[in-house]
Structure formats: C-alpha cells, structure tokens
Amino acid sequence: MTIATIRDVAAQARVSIKTVSRVINNVKSVKPHTRERVLRVIQKLDYHPSPSARGLGGSRSYLISLLYDVSCAYYATGVLGGVLETCRAAHYQVVMQPCDYKSPALTDEVSRNLRQSRADGVIVTPPLSDMKALKTLLEEQNTPFVRIAPAEHADDRRSVYTNDRESCAKMTEQLGGLGHTRIGFIVGNPDHAAVADRYQGYRDGLRKCGLALDKKLVVQGYNSYDSGVECARKLLQAPAAKRPTAIFASNDEMAAGVLAVAHGLGLAIPEDLSVVGFDDVPLASQVWPALTTIRQPIPAMAAQAAELLLRQLRGEPYDRSGHVVESALMFRQSHGPSRDRSMIGRARTQRRVSE
Amino acid sequence: MTIATIRDVAAQARVSIKTVSRVINNVKSVKPHTRERVLRVIQKLDYHPSPSARGLGGSRSYLISLLYDVSCAYYATGVLGGVLETCRAAHYQVVMQPCDYKSPALTDEVSRNLRQSRADGVIVTPPLSDMKALKTLLEEQNTPFVRIAPAEHADDRRSVYTNDRESCAKMTEQLGGLGHTRIGFIVGNPDHAAVADRYQGYRDGLRKCGLALDKKLVVQGYNSYDSGVECARKLLQAPAAKRPTAIFASNDEMAAGVLAVAHGLGLAIPEDLSVVGFDDVPLASQVWPALTTIRQPIPAMAAQAAELLLRQLRGEPYDRSGHVVESALMFRQSHGPSRDRSMIGRARTQRRVSE
DNA sequence: ATGAAAATTGACAACGTTGTCTCCAGAGGA
DNA sequence: TCCTCTGGAGACAACGTTGTCAATTTTCAT
Numbered sequence: 001m002t003i004a005t006i007r008d009v010a011a012q013a014r015v016s017i018k019t020v021s022r023v024i025n026n027v028k029s030v031k032p033h034t035r036e037r038v039l040r041v042i043q044k045l046d047y048h049p050s051p052s053a054r055g056l057g058g059s060r061s062y063l064i065s066l067l068y069d070v071s072c073a074y075y076a077t078g079v080l081g082g083v084l085e086t087c088r089a090a091h092y093q094v095v096m097q098p099c100d101y102k103s104p105a106l107t108d109e110v111s112r113n114l115r116q117s118r119a120d121g122v123i124v125t126p127p128l129s130d131m132k133a134l135k136t137l138l139e140e141q142n143t144p145f146v147r148i149a150p151a152e153h154a155d156d157r158r159s160v161y162t163n164d165r166e167s168c169a170k171m172t173e174q175l176g177g178l179g180h181t182r183i184g185f186i187v188g189n190p191d192h193a194a195v196a197d198r199y200q201g202y203r204d205g206l207r208k209c210g211l212a213l214d215k216k217l218v219v220q221g222y223n224s225y226d227s228g229v230e231c232a233r234k235l236l237q238a239p240a241a242k243r244p245t246a247i248f249a250s251n252d253e254m255a256a257g258v259l260a261v262a263h264g265l266g267l268a269i270p271e272d273l274s275v276v277g278f279d280d281v282p283l284a285s286q287v288w289p290a291l292t293t294i295r296q297p298i299p300a301m302a303a304q305a306a307e308l309l310l311r312q313l314r315g316e317p318y319d320r321s322g323h324v325v326e327s328a329l330m331f332r333q334s335h336g337p338s339r340d341r342s343m344i345g346r347a348r349t350q351r352r353v354s355e
Numbered sequence: 356m357t358i359a360t361i362r363d364v365a366a367q368a369r370v371s372i373k374t375v376s377r378v379i380n381n382v383k384s385v386k387p388h389t390r391e392r393v394l395r396v397i398q399k400l401d402y403h404p405s406p407s408a409r410g411l412g413g414s415r416s417y418l419i420s421l422l423y424d425v426s427c428a429y430y431a432t433g434v435l436g437g438v439l440e441t442c443r444a445a446h447y448q449v450v451m452q453p454c455d456y457k458s459p460a461l462t463d464e465v466s467r468n469l470r471q472s473r474a475d476g477v478i479v480t481p482p483l484s485d486m487k488a489l490k491t492l493l494e495e496q497n498t499p500f501v502r503i504a505p506a507e508h509a510d511d512r513r514s515v516y517t518n519d520r521e522s523c524a525k526m527t528e529q530l531g532g533l534g535h536t537r538i539g540f541i542v543g544n545p546d547h548a549a550v551a552d553r554y555q556g557y558r559d560g561l562r563k564c565g566l567a568l569d570k571k572l573v574v575q576g577y578n579s580y581d582s583g584v585e586c587a588r589k590l591l592q593a594p595a596a597k598r599p600t601a602i603f604a605s606n607d608e609m610a611a612g613v614l615a616v617a618h619g620l621g622l623a624i625p626e627d628l629s630v631v632g633f634d635d636v637p638l639a640s641q642v643w644p645a646l647t648t649i650r651q652p653i654p655a656m657a658a659q660a661a662e663l664l665l666r667q668l669r670g671e672p673y674d675r676s677g678h679v680v681e682s683a684l685m686f687r688q689s690h691g692p693s694r695d696r697s698m699i700g701r702a703r704t705q706r707r708v709s710e
Numbered sequence: 711a712t713g714a715a716a717a718t719t720g721a722c723a724a725c726g727t728t729g730t731c732t733c734c735a736g737a738g739g740a
Numbered sequence: 741t742c743c744t745c746t747g748g749a750g751a752c753a754a755c756g757t758t759g760t761c762a763a764t765t766t767t768c769a770t
Binding site: 360361362372373376379380404405407408409410411412413414415 | 755756757758759
C-alpha cells in the first residue's frame with residue numbers, strides 16, 4: 001500500500017489535480033458538490049498533502065519556528081503544547097529553535113536559522129519576546145511573527161498578553177485583606193520585561209488596601225531559585241517587628257527560595273510568613289507547603305498566538321480580539337491570615353482551596 | 356538579494372548541479388580538488404539546500420520525529436536540547452510529537468502522524484519507549500528509531516541507557532554506610548519500566564551492605580508528587596522504632612512528596628529522616644532541603660540517541676559503543692547519618708557536596 | 711602502448727505540489 | 741439576440757533537489 005498523492009485523489013474524484021489543490025486550500029471557487037466529492041475521496045484514501053511538495057511548489061513552507069530561550073525550556077514546552085494542535089489542524093509543522101538570549105550573536109543566529117529552515121512565521125516566547133533587536137530583525141525581514149507576553153503592550157496585532165497586573169493587584173489585595181500590612185515583594189529579572197507589570201500590580205494592590213509602598217520591602221531578584229534565597233535573606237533579616245509578614249515573589253522559583261530560607265529560620269508557613277509566587281509551574285504544587293500562586297495560562301496564550309499567526313499567514317482580516325488571556329489565582333497552602341490582623345479589624349478571609 | 360540555489364552554486368563552481376549535490380551529501384566519489392572548489396562557493400553564497408526540495412526529490416524528508424508523552428514534557432525538553440544540535444549539524448529537522456501513552460489509539464495516532472509528516476526516523480522517550488505496541492509498529496513500518504532508556508536491554512542497536520541499577524546500588528550503599536539500616540524504597544510507576552532497574556539496584560545495594568530486604572519498607576508509587584505523599588504516609592505511620600530512617604524514592608517528584616509528609620509530621624531532614632530521589636529535575640534543587648539524588652544524563656543520552664539514529668539513517672556500519680551513558684550521584688542536603696548509626700559501628704560517611 | 715576497469719562527472723527525468731493562464735458555461739444587461 | 745461578466749474548472753510550467761544511467765576521464769595491469 002503506497003501513499004496516496006494528489007493525482008490519485010484527482011483521478012478517483014474525476015477532477016483535475018488543481019481542483020483537489022483548491023479543496024485542500026479552501027479556495028472558495030469550488031462548487032459545494034464538487035468539494036464534497038473530493039473531500040470524500042481524500043478521506044477514503046487517507047490522503048495528506050506532502051509538506052515538501054507544498055513547500056517547493058508554493059511560496060509557503062508550512063513551517064513555524066518556535067523561538068525559545070534554553071534557560072526557559074519549561075516555558076517552551078508549555079507553549080509548544082498550546083501551539084501544536086492549532087498548527088497541526090492547519091497542516092503546519094512546528095520546529096523548535098533554542099536560543100541564548102544573552103548571546104551577542106543572537107540575531108545573526110536567528111536570521112541564519114530562519115533562512116535555513118524557510119519558516120513562514122515565528123512565535124517568540126519570553127524572554128526573547130522583549131528583545132528589541134529581535135523584533136527589528138523580524139520586521140526588517142518581513143517575517144510574520146507573534147510574541148508571547150512581551151513588555152510593551154503597543155502593537156496588538158503581533159502579541160498575546162495576560163492580565164498580570166490585575167492579577168497581582170488582586171493577589172496583593174487578598175493578602176491585605178488577610179491583615180498583612182508589611183507585604184514584601186521580590187521583583188523579577190529586569191530582562192524579562194513582563195515583570196514590570198507584576199510590580200505595578202503589586203503597587204496597585206497596596207493602594208487599594210490603603211497600604212503605603214515601603215521601598216525597604218521591595219528587593220530585586222533575578223528569577224532563579226538562588227536569587228530568591230538571597231532576596232529572602234535580605235527581607236527576613238530585619239528585626240521581627242519590621243519584617244514582612246508576607247512575601248510576594250515575581251515567580252515560583254524565587255518563591256521556593258523564600259520557602260527554603262523561611263524553613264531555615266524556623267518560620268512556620270503560613271503562620272509566621274505567607275509566601276506567594278507567580279506562574280504556577282509544576283514546582284509550585286510540589287514544594288511544602290504548596291505555593292499559593294498565579295497561574296499563567298501558557299497553553300491558552302500559545303494557542304491564541306498560533307491562531308493569530310496563522311491568521312496573519314493566511315492574510316485574513318485582523319480581528320482585534322483574543323490578545324489577552326486571563327491568568328488565575330491559585331490559592332493553596334502557603335498563605336494565610338497575618339498575626340497582626342487585629343490591627344486592621346475584621347478582614348475578609350479567603351478560604352484556601354486545595355488542588 | 357535572493358536565496359542561492361544549487362544551480363547558482365554549480366554555475367559559479369563550474370560543475371554540474373549533480374556534483375554540488377554530491378558534495379552536499381558527502382558522496383565520496385568527488386575529487387578533493389573539485390569538492391574544495393564547490394565548498395568555497397557554497398560558503399561564499401551562504402547556500403543552504405532547500406529541505407523541501409530535498410524531501411521531494413530524494414527519498415528522505417530530513418525530518419526526525421521526537422515522540423514524547425505529554426505528562427513528561429520536562430523530559431522531552433531535555434531530550435530536545437540534546438538532540439537538536441546533533442540533528443542540525445546533519446541538516447535534519449526535529450518535530451515534536453506529543454502523545455498520550457495511556458490512549459488506546461496511541462499507535463494509530465502515531466502511525467497517522469508519521470505518515471503525515473514523512474519523518475525519516477523517530478526518537479522515542481520514556482515512558483513511550485516501553486510500549487511494546489509502539490515498538491512493533493515502528494518495526495513493521497520499517498521506520499528507523501532509537502529508544503531512550505527502555506526497560507529491556509535487549510537490542511542494543513536501537514536504544515540508549517543509563518546505568519540506573521548501579522547508581523541506585525551505590526546510593527543505597529551510601530545510605531547504608533551512613534548507618535541506616537531501615538531504608539525505605541518507593542517503587543516507580545510500573546508503566547515506566549526503567550523503574551524495575553532502580554528497584555534492583557536498591558536490592559543490590561542492600562545486599563552489599565549486608566542488609567536484608569524488608570518488604571514492609573517497599574511501597575508502590577506512581578511517579579507523581581501525590582503518590583509520593585501517599586507512599587510516605589504508609590512508610591512513616593509505623594511506630595518510630597520500626598520506621599525507616601531513610602527513604603529512597605524512584606523519582607524526585609515522589610521524593611518531594613516524602614519531604615512534604617515529613618515536614619508535616621515535624622520530622623527534621625536529614626536528622627530524623629534522609630530522603631533521596633532520582634532524576635535530578637530542577638525541582639530537586641529547589642525544594643527544602645535540596646534533594647540528594649541521581650542525575651539522569653538526559654541531554655547526553657539524547658545526543659547519543661540522535662547520533663545512533665543518524666548512523667542508522669545513513670546506513671553506516673554499526674559501532675556497538677555509546678549505548679550506555681553514566682548517571683551521577685548528586686549529594687545535597689536531604690541525606691545524612693542515621694541516628695542509629697552506633698548500632699553498626701563506625702561507618703564511613705560521605706561528605707555532602709553543595710551545588 | 712593498450713585495453714579494461716574504476717573513478718569522476720554530467721544530462722535528464724522524476725518527485726507532488728502551487729501559480730498562472732486559459733477555457734467554458736451560464737447569468738445578466740442592453 | 742448579442743455582448744459582457746463571472747464563477748468554476750483544467751493544462752502546464754515552475755519549484756530545487758535527488759536518482760538513474762550514460763559519458764568521460766583517469767588509473768593500472770599487461
């Protein structure tokens with residue numbers, strides 16, 4: 001049993017190969033009756049167009065390149081999961097392209113790989129989505145692309161975001177509502193520009209709770225577990241009365257670092273210290289106690305990104321919707337009411353939800 | 356500036372396109388002098404053969420499919436990292452193919468996707484590498500493949516392994532050396548057949564320490580964090596005198612579950628209980644205390660697998676070497692001497708190494 | 711020097727699509 | 741009725757490689 005080609009389909013459906021091609025490509029000028037007939041034969045023969053032939057004959061390669069940073073492989077996997085199905089449905093293939101966002105030759109490498117693979121479009125994941133040079137390169141080469149969660153929310157057409165800022169505000173409010181008045185914040189790696197939003201959200205949240213921003217409670221981290229440890233040390237070395245009773249870290253790895261330091265100091269969590277993270281990576285539910293965090297809807301964003309990219313590739317009209325995917329607060333065991341809560345009277349508490 | 360084709364190269368090098376083709380494909384029957392000349396022109400024009408055209412004209416697609424289970428995305432990412440470079444160097448592209456190893460339609464899906472993508476070869480990652488049906492399918496379809504870490508060590512040519520068993524034996528010995536006499540073991544998911552090896556290693560280790568296997572100290576887990584929690588409860592509910600003083604979990608996630616339960620019971624780690632895991636996933640160094648574990652050399656195995664697959668595809672002679680990649684014991688903070696150690700006299704202790 | 715075999719190279723037809731034209735039938739307007 | 745327009749379909753030449761086989765050159769034993 002050999003593989004069916006477009007010719008086989010054409011023969012059985014008694015049409016020309018061009019008509020079959022039209023059906024495959026959803027060209028409208030095919031009579032519904034004819035289209036039906038062709039589709040039936042395609043089904044029957046289990047025909048799949050050859051990507052190679054399509055790439056060669058047409059002007060498209062049906063390849064989408066997924067750019068990711070090697071140090072954020074976890075993120076990439078999530079994105080891939082969301083992208084694959086959408087792309088497969090459209091008969092596109094996805095090739096992963098690992099990069100090092102710190103490499104000075106980044107744009108050269110990307111450019112070379114793009115030429116080599118002839119990808120039709122590119123999906124860019126953080127932290128690469130914030131690299132100005134990369135954006136410029138893609139624009140100059142006229143390569144369609146979509147960025148996932150870049151910092152600047154300017155050009156809607158080519159990006160997908162979450163409502164990080166709002167979610168962080170809500171989470172901060174949540175902590176405030178539990179009576180925390182000294183809420184520490186660990187800022188993320190400034191290279192990953194999305195973190196600025198998270199910090200803004202934290203400030204919004206404080207404001208809503210009527211709490212003042214205390215710069216001594218804000219420290220700069222770099223997204224790694226180790227930097228979380230370091231930041232936690234800084235925050236927790238203060239005398240007990242000045243110490244934060246809650247720490248909000250810009251990502252889960254740093255939050256895990258905070259947990260480690262707290263354990264080391266003999267602090268009970270959440271009784272002595274509430275800890276919350278961001279991202280909801282698998283780690284978050286596998287540390288002790290399980291982290292209260294904000295789930296970044298990576299697969300959903302990725303699917304949306306793929307959708308937008310495909311629309312671009314097909315030259316479909318721009319739709320303006322679907323650029324923001326909502327993140328979700330995940331309440332687990334690492335946060336609780338402050339011991340100081342009496343200070344602000346009766347605060348509404350939020351029941352913790354177990355997985 | 357348009358993209359260079361084989362014809363451009365041929366013209367500038369004053370040879371036929373076929374000769375250029377031969378140079379690209381490392382066919383030996385090209386005079387060194389001619390080859391040099393062609394290579395220079397290729398370099399100069401920055402020529403890259405079109406994958407589409409190669410796929411169409413030749414019998415190969417230059418595509419390698421990476422089969423992975425969606426629930427083991429972390430593993431897949433690691434493998435991808437190891438595979439990509441090797442493949443890129445050989446002008447192959449890698450497409451990820453997510454599967455659900457529990458789906459009854461697994462083989463159908465794989466078969467369909469393989470036909471659709473026309474991949475030349477397949478790399479199979481655990482737990483898929485243990486699925487008999489999959490292996491049969493690939494063999495019947497005559498698709499070249501390499502499996503990573505399958506259970507049965509039979510046909511060398513198509514698999515890459517680690518020395519799990521030895522490593523587990525060593526780790527167990529290590530614990531024995533620290534005075535532990537009741538060493539619990541959490542067996543991994545029986546679907547991931549590599550775990551049988553780990554269990555054997557544990558038994559080997561016990562034997563070397565002169566310890567008897569106590570079935571009460573061996574419980575069945577399923578690789579998840581939750582199952583680790585459950586198993587830990589079983590192991591630790593015994594009265595203190597009969598409780599294990601060390602627990603060896605078949606993977607890090609379950610070890611993390613053990614940590615959580617231990618914390619919950621107020622057990623100090625490693626003073627009251629040593630915990631060790633397997634895999635050295637990122638999680639391992641981000642829990643508290645950092646897990647002593649065994650590093651599975653995923654990227655190295657993957658690179659080896661890619662190498663083997665490419666050799667198969669090129670029809671190169673079989674070499675027999677490079678099928679086993681060594682795993683490494685990572686000593687961190689979650690293990691230490693047993694409180695019972697006086698019982699067996701002076702045991703050699705192993706200094707813990709920090710990252 | 712003389713074939714014969716081996717090494718090296720080239721001509722040309724695939725490969726399975728898409729793009730561009732062209733053709734035809736029927737609808738609609740004068 | 742005739743002309744024009746439009747929707748629907750086909751013929752055929754790309755696209756950039758590789759495979760096959762034939763042609764040419766080189767090598768080597770006689």
